[in-house]
Amino acid sequence: MLTRFLTDVRITFNPFSARSKSARLFxxxxxxxxxxxxxxxxxxxxxxxxxxxxxxxxxFKDGKEMNLDLSKMRITDVMEEVDRHSRTLARKEELLGN
Incomplete structure (x- = not known):
């Protein structure tokens, strides 16, 4: 998972709930x-x-905010959503030569 473009991560979960597995894994x-x-x-x-x-x-570093309901998503889905925007930022950074 590409985390170098993340600036703020806020997560709320019940650690005893089975529906919070994605939150714990993230x-x-x-x-x-x-x-x-x-x-x-x-x-x-x-x-x-x-x-x-x-x-x-x-x-993210560009100011985009993403809110996800983890009780209905698997960890692969969460990673895919976060990585999709991170890859876009990585591509922009590469094109700018930073």
Whole structure:
């Protein structure tokens, strides 16, 4: 997963819910040095009895924000959505020679 174009990651999930598996896996895919490189990571864990769906909000370097309902998505779908925009930014960066 391309994370160098992410600036802000906000995730809300119930760690005890089976529907939050994508949220837990997404958090595990963020590299350990992401915060030192400028990424803001905010994880809010809901109580065990909460029925609120898992949610992911991602902000990219170009200002685009993406909100995903993780309770209805598999981790491959989430990665595909995030990587799609990241690849576009990588292509633009490559064309500009940065």
């Amino acid at each position: 958090l595990s895919l963020i590299p350990p040095n992401a915060r030192t490189e400028g990424m803001k990571v905010e994880a809010k864990m809901l109580p065990r009895t909460s029925q609120e769906p898992a949610n992911l909000a991602v902000k």
